Amino acid sequence: MSEDETGTLTRADLADVVHLKLGLSRAESASLVERVLYHMCNSLSDGQNVKISGFGSFVLRDKGERIGRNPKTGVEVPIAPRRVMTFRASQIMRDKIAG
Template sequence: MNKQELIEQIAASADISKAAAAKVIDAFTDSITSALKKGDSVTLIGFGTFAVSERAARTGRNPQTGAELQIAARKAPAFRPGKALKDALN
C-alpha cells in the first residue's frame, strides 16, 4: 500500500474527503518526525513505539577494493510493534 492508497482508505473509512485525509497523514508523520528529532519516543498503545536508536561509529570495508573506511556514528529511526499489532498478524 502506498501513501495515495492509504489516503483513499482512510477517507472512505472515516467518511472524510481525500484532502482532509491527506492533511491528517501529513500532520501525523510531521508530528512523529519532530518528536524523534527532539529525541522523544512516540508510543501508540496497541500499535507500537517509534523511537530513535543510536548506531556507534565503526570500521567498514569497500567491497570492490577491500579498503577499510570509517563509518560515522548516526541516529536511526526504529519501530517496535505492540502486542495488539503482533497478535493481529498471527
C-alpha cells in the same frame, strides 16, 4: 483501499481509509494523514521516540563510530557515528502478522 504493484501502502491509501471509515471529505482525510505524519516526523527529528499503541514504536538510537570493511576491496574504513531510527512492532501487530 488500493495498493500499488509493489504492495506498498501509500499516503493516498491511508487518506482513502480515513475518508471511508470516518466520512471526512477526501481533502480533509488527506490533510489529517499529512498532519499526523508531520507531527511524527517532527517528534523524531526533535529526538523523541514515537509510540502508537497497538501498532508499534519508532525508536531513535545513537550508533557510535566503528570500523567497517569495503566488501569489494576488503579495505577497512571508519564509519561515522550517526543516529538511526528503528521500528519495533507491538505484540498486537506481531500477532496479526503471524496470522
